[in-house]
Amino acid sequence: MDSVRVRFAPSPTGYLHVGGGRTALFNWLYARHHGGTFILRIEDTDRTRSTDEAIEQIFASLRWLGLDWDEVYRQTDRFDRHREVAAELVRRGAAYESEGALWFRVPKEGATTVPDLLAGDVTVQHSELKDLVILRSDGTPIYNFACVVDDHDMGITHVIRGAEHLNNTPKQLLLYQALGWEPPLFAHVPLILGPDRSKLSKRHGAGSVLDYDERGILPEALVNFLARLGWSHGDQEVFSREELVALFDLPGVNTSAAVFDDEKLMWLNHEWLRRLDLDRLGRLLGERIVRRGVADQATVDALGPTKLARAAALLRERGRTLVEMADRARPYLPGDLDLVPEAEALLTAELRPALAEVARRVEGLSQPSAAEFESVLQGVARDLGISIKALAPAVRVAVSGTRVGPGLYDLLSVIGPEIVVSRLRGAARKEER
RNA sequence: GUCCCCGUCGUCCAGCGGUCCAGGAUACCGGGCUUUCAAUCCGGAAACGGGGGUUCGAAUCCCCCCGGGGACACCA
Numbered sequence: 001m002d003s004v005r006v007r008f009a010p011s012p013t014g015y016l017h018v019g020g021g022r023t024a025l026f027n028w029l030y031a032r033h034h035g036g037t038f039i040l041r042i043e044d045t046d047r048t049r050s051t052d053e054a055i056e057q058i059f060a061s062l063r064w065l066g067l068d069w070d071e072v073y074r075q076t077d078r079f080d081r082h083r084e085v086a087a088e089l090v091r092r093g094a095a096y097e098s099e100g101a102l103w104f105r106v107p108k109e110g111a112t113t114v115p116d117l118l119a120g121d122v123t124v125q126h127s128e129l130k131d132l133v134i135l136r137s138d139g140t141p142i143y144n145f146a147c148v149v150d151d152h153d154m155g156i157t158h159v160i161r162g163a164e165h166l167n168n169t170p171k172q173l174l175l176y177q178a179l180g181w182e183p184p185l186f187a188h189v190p191l192i193l194g195p196d197r198s199k200l201s202k203r204h205g206a207g208s209v210l211d212y213d214e215r216g217i218l219p220e221a222l223v224n225f226l227a228r229l230g231w232s233h234g235d236q237e238v239f240s241r242e243e244l245v246a247l248f249d250l251p252g253v254n255t256s257a258a259v260f261d262d263e264k265l266m267w268l269n270h271e272w273l274r275r276l277d278l279d280r281l282g283r284l285l286g287e288r289i290v291r292r293g294v295a296d297q298a299t300v301d302a303l304g305p306t307k308l309a310r311a312a313a314l315l316r317e318r319g320r321t322l323v324e325m326a327d328r329a330r331p332y333l334p335g336d337l338d339l340v341p342e343a344e345a346l347l348t349a350e351l352r353p354a355l356a357e358v359a360r361r362v363e364g365l366s367q368p369s370a371a372e373f374e375s376v377l378q379g380v381a382r383d384l385g386i387s388i389k390a391l392a393p394a395v396r397v398a399v400s401g402t403r404v405g406p407g408l409y410d411l412l413s414v415i416g417p418e419i420v421v422s423r424l425r426g427a428a429r430k431e432e433r
Numbered sequence: 434g435u436c437c438c439c440g441u442c443g444u445c446c447a448g449c450g451g452u453c454c455a456g457g458a459u460a461c462c463g464g465g466c467u468u469u470c471a472a473u474c475c476g477g478a479a480a481c482g483g484g485g486g487u488u489c490g491a492a493u494c495c496c497c498c499c500g501g502g503g504a505c506a507c508c509a
């Protein structure tokens with residue numbers, strides 16, 4: 001059997017949204033699973049709506065998703081070929097000119113059946129079809145025609161595309177027939193729906209692939225999530241890219257549309273955050289801290305990769321996105337903190353000397369571990385006759401500015417003795433005013 | 434409106450004639466653990482759209498209805 005050649009054929013009329021992203025993913029997975037070729041074809045025949053910015057966006061989106069293509073084409077580069085084939089259709093009497101445009105004649109009688117790999121045989125009566133324009137009056141080709149010519153010329157073996165194209169397929173099949181060409185196999189994948197159950201589109205808001213990057217979603221998570229929309233492997237939920245390549249195939253794909261559930265994406269993202277290599281996560285966190293304006297590049301650089309990774313290890317347990325992690329990273333960075341409003345209530349006159357005492361005892365230590373911090377706090381609590389349940393929250397808020405966060409001793413150990421001491425003293429002094 | 438596709442917990446999936454008084458995940462509710470929040474553990478509520486068939490037996494096969502979606506451009 002010929003090796004698999006599939007294509008993703010977006011039109012550059014706007015950003016790439018997740019629906020297109022999933023179509024691209026399924027094509028890519030199919031190609032990689034079968035050791036085939038993944039082709040990217042920019043369908044820019046509508047020159048009034050296509051933009052170079054959109055093309056760049058599509059490239060950037062696919063790169064971010066990690067979907068590498070083996071060949072890339074632009075339909076506008078192939079207009080001569082399209083016109084040549086159109087002329088051939090005229091010669092064969094299958095096309096005619098009217099009002100300046102070239103039309104393909106659809107038979108009045110009979111029917112065409114699409115042998116869809118997923119939907120099964122779908123038959124459409126020719127009486128339902130109208131003649132279709134193949135070349136506009138300005139001589140440029142139209143989708144249904146350019147698509148057929150290109151799929152044929154590029155040796156496409158499987159057309160995997162959104163279900164909204166199922167109705168186009170009979171027309172395309174008729175074109176293949178008129179040209180005497182062997183059509184590829186078709187697989188129309190179910191649509192992704194928005195919360196209102198209509199086809200996911202730009203008007204549903206955050207539909208752009210790159211928006212998910214902006215929101216702090218990992219490409220691993222979005223790929224995993226998109227793959228699970230319409231495809232499954234038993235009860236498994238988390239799949240690495242490698243697993244997907246190994247397991248994905250068309251027979252496992254659904255036929256019913258799926259609603260995009262943001263909450264589940266968040267859960268999956270958290271899962272991936274917790275599985276990520278810590279050095280890489282540390283780097284991502286550093287970038288995000290700067291990107292979010294939490295701190296500048298110099299501050300992040302000063303912290304260094306090791307501390308960044310340690311902070312990331314704590315942050316990822318609670319944050320569901322890189323954005324949440326970065327926005328909570330302030331306590332790990334040098335400098336003063338804004339304390340939450342209830343902090344004042346926690347830092348009572350009774351606790352003030354205790355904070356100062358903790359600072360004094362920490363000062364003598366070098367690189368204290370979480371366990372050492374614990375024994376310091378326990379010691380101070382015991383010696384000063386204070387409950388640890390009162391001391392711990394006060395130390396936490398003094399050092400991290402907030403009442404919530406990782407285990408206190410881990411937190412202190414990662415923040416490090418210098419910053420801990422300085423913030424403890426600051427809080428103790430504040431109370432004296 | 435016409436044609437086409439689809440129809441299992443709110444949502445994503447499993448199920449492909451018996452092992453299903455339907456399983457997993459998420460979200461939700463309650464409890465344990467914890468200085469807090471997470472994580473985690475235990476428990477709970479939650480679905481085969483309806484009606485006819487076929488069959489000894491149907492979530493699984495067929496038909497009708499209903500519901501949802503998509504397509505009906507010199508857009509893709």
